[in-house]
Amino acid sequence: MTDRDDPLIDSLLDELFQQKSPPDLTARILAKLPSQNGASHPAPISAPIYDAALQATAPVAEADVTESGVTRSELARRRTVWARRRQLAASVGMSITLLALVAFGAWVIRSNQLEQERLANEQKANPAATVEPVKVATNDKPLEPIEPAPPKTQVADNSPAPAVAPSMPKIDAPPQVAANNNPQPNKSPRPQIIAEPIPSLAKTDAQVVTEINDALAAGWKESGVKPTDEATPEEWCRRVYLRLLGRIPTVDEIKHFASQRGRDRNEKLVDEILYGEAHRAELSQYWGSRLANTLIGRAVGMNDDSDVDRTAFEKYLGESLVSGKSYDSLTRELLTASGSNKPGSADYNPAVNFLGALLDQDATLATAKTCQVFLGRQAQCSQCHNHPWDAFDQRQYWQLNAFFRQSHSVKGKDSLQVVDKDYAPPGDKPDQGFVYFERNNGVVDVAYPQFPGEQPIPPSGRVSEVNRRDYLAEYVTHSDMFAEATVNRMWQHFFGVGFTPLVDDMGTHNPPSHPELLKELSGDFAASGFDLKRLMRWMALTDAFQLSSQTSNDQIADQPYAGKPLFAHYYTRQMEAEQLYQSLEMVAQSRRTPALIADPAARHQWLGQFAREMGDDEGSVEHALDGSYAQSLEMMNGRLMENATRLDSGVLKSVINSNMSPSEKIDHLFLAALARKPNARERKSISQILTARKDEMPAALQDVWWALLNSNEFLLDH
Template identity: 35%
Template sequence: MMLSTTKLNGQPSIRRCVRAMAGLVLLLPLVADSSVLQVAAAEEPIRTRGADIVVQEINRLIRETWKDNEVEPSPVADDAEWIRRVYLDIVGHIPAVEDVEKFLADKDKAKRAQLIDRLLDDPGYTRNWTTIWTNLCIGQQTPRRVSRTGMQKFFREAFGKNRPWNEIVSDLVTAEGHYEENGAANFLLAQMQDQDDGIQMTAKTTRLFMGMQVQCTQCHDHPFNDWKQDQFWQFNSFFRQTAKVDHRRFDQKTGQMVDDFSEIVERDFSGPVYFEKRSGLMKVAYPSYFGVDINPDSTTDRRRELAKLMTVGDRPMIALAYINRLWAHFFGYGFTNPIDDIGSHIPVTHPELFDRLADEFVKSGYNCKQAIRWIANSEAYNLTSRTTKKNAQDNPAIGEAALFTHVYVKPMTAEQLYDSLIVATNAHKSGRSGWEQAEVQRHAWLQSFVQTFGTDEGDEATSFDGTIPQALMMMNGPLVQDAVSVKPGSYLHQLLTGKGTDNHKIQRLYLSALSRMPNKAEIAAAQRFLNSNQDPLTVYQDLFWALLNSNEFIINH
């Protein structure tokens, strides 16, 4: 656990004493059964969408893997564990106290399926997936002459309208024009930081939307799969008609020319691409998609032809890539490892299920929300994250194949952590009335946060992994300090100035931070500190600080 010597209100901190109250607690043993998940023997069963044939197939095929590998699933997660997880995965932040209380009190057997539907219709769904795909397409740090606002507007409309995934990908691959008037253009602009003849566009498009890592084959044949050097340049030739134009304007205030905007335009290009083999031999490549050749003359819109070819067939690569990434988002691991390297050289943990989900995704019209419903309503997703003796070997973190006998824990992303702190504490709540205004405030804080949490490349796997700078930011950063303040408008101020016993207030702090009630030992420990000679205000601040800095808060489980 993290330590701190910070003082509050001039008094010595007792945070080391309350650290133990913030640890993970054992969840009640539970049992699973088909489309009806038994929460406990004395409780009513929970109904998922077991009548959905796709959910039934997910359950059947996952169970076959359990049987074949002689493992048993963990118990079903209790309501408190599950609601926190599904909120983080679908809307990108933990649930508010009121939502937790309402869900825990709800006796409807189908409440989990109903909540999934409500979250998919919540504005938070659009915001979360806009954030995820903006980061994937342009990175957490906005590249020069790229508009994050434009990219966000494109995805906000796409996910808000639940546009088909194949149309979204097509718009990104074929985008032209002003980087804010057509926000999709920012995907290609982000790959054009250097004049590399479309090499980065080729590598990023195939990796992100087709699940293929082909970047090394620009120089030689792939050492592990069937991808050849000439195939890389055949794909690359689809992007050779693409150019970036940077516009500048005169600034009246400074009397200088400054950057104005960038746009994607089409340029005249026909014929082959020339590339060099390791032997020094020069060769040519024409636009070709897995053996399907297109007319290479200047009258052909190559990127538009590529977008069409990417959706050809019963199980196109964009469907496989999306399903693999989506499954990994909810479970922590995909059907392949890594998730963006699909091919005969990479083993697939559940090949029949992988293919079936991709097929159904295509049949659904590339319906992104429907794919989430299937996964979130599955038996495997409703399990606890805690392992048992009968599935302890199911540990993909050490290189084992993922069997999904339990939900694998995963650290929050920087954005999830920020938004969850806001939900839990009301920190910086004032002034968050509109999307743009909230995004400016959010992104301003995330800039320093991502620099600490992220990587030089702005990878999508930006999360809290316990490094010293991250720990210091969580313990002593301005957002957390605001979170445990008693300023008017803060959650702590509302709680301490409101009615209720100490036990009630302690329970509300746990519900706010961890989405669960404290156990008897945690209540007793907090009461002991409140009954000591410490200032009660300091005790509440330290308790809240400990909960927000606990592994249980930072981890999505």
């Protein structure tokens, strides 16, 4: 029976799939029902009219009248009518049941058709859908890591392999050149994203800073929070040196800043550190170390037997920053680097230390670290399943992972090399370079390289045709996630807390505390040409960065560690390991203008004792510089503390040999360690100690100095 044969089915399908209200088909239904003698029933008549008609046509005999006043013939007719009504009701009920079954079957058929259409569309948009999944045999025993046999590929007649879409990168640039200007062999031309160019930033730095101040002030007003007073000039000076150079300032630097007059003294100090030649080497060393920590962790490359040349990598990163290299350019270099990390080799390229440390067998560490650092998203859990909190699902994870499958880390005797080779899945050719991944239900699926939200790139695994990492680098640096992740991480560095509690786990599950400000500031950062030093300048000159770390009862709503930061005061935190090392090295220097560039080997040896690689899927590092026994012992009795508190070195030597009064000497030591003078209680207690030990003044000053360097206040950035 077709829809044209029976309008009932047609009407029902209209109601199910087109949301149309069905017409009243009661008459048609009754007309279709057979009568007892095979004839069709007449059109239905309401009961009162039907009874009246029977009475009008039936002759009445007096003998036929029953006790109730109804004739026997009429009673018989009424029984006939009631019987027909019961038969009619039963027939209608059966018809409705039949129609419901027909409708359910039609719904099932239509659902299957829609699912097939969806899969067909997915196959056209994603070539991975054209490969037949392979069911992995599972029993009560756990799955063993096996290399699945390549499944038969079934490609629809009208489903060609993915090609470059109009919105995809185009290949029109010259071949990529490595950091040492040696062309890389067997590399395809670098793709370029076809996207609207980002206009240059039309705002001045002062306008950007004002917008930040206004946004934070609006949050204070809305939450009924009153910000604290400004920090003292000495406190702010110490804070700036720690955040920009990774060490506390010298007493001379503090006094020089505090003696300055004028509203622009803060700007002058920030510009002197960021752009002046006097601090160029320090700036390079500190930020090279910080960027390396973010990219490969604190522990990698700290030991002599490591394949990673951490010293060269930190130098490369630091020089990139101080020279003004844009952050998107630096990111592209890191993601596309090939060559050797051995100095003097023909293909030497220090940038390979990044991926060289992360390209394990399946490049899972490289995938997770790229998402965390450059996109601010967690992805490692999606390696095995669709994680509800991760930004990318399982297929998207392996689509990102596929970008790294042409790249390999080759470890030599004393070097590390990253090379690109043609990639093909096991048993297949490089023409279709998909990767296998296993779903929770034991089905092996495939994924082609595709950046989230973008079209697939050409599927070829041949490096000469498509260099996948070149595509990935362009997509990453053109993504909105890239600028937001960088701004969020830098904000955390300056203020102790990012716009999100975890800067590498952004997403809908972890909304930012100031979404409008984050979006605006990210746009300004991109428009500045991804200028990291300019981004630092904006944050260091904000009103929030100048606030005192003291709190008040008016700031109950300011809860930074509960995901509700308002930045109404400066959030106190412990020094980083690098900051502590540089600060102790600085106060141990004997020269008036100390040589603050520490020996990299000695620095790595000291820092390495507090860091340990965890060996997990995230490549995480355990850090023991958090009040542990190891830290306490090192601070009280370690080499650094011994050098800093010797009578013949550094700050202590200059104070002991000076012509200052005992009170002035105490002021100098407090200023050097804590960027403040002692309060009345402290001054009284120390004066009593010095008076009691006036015959051994150097030793008494040494004890005071040791106590200051081991105090909680010295260890804090406040």
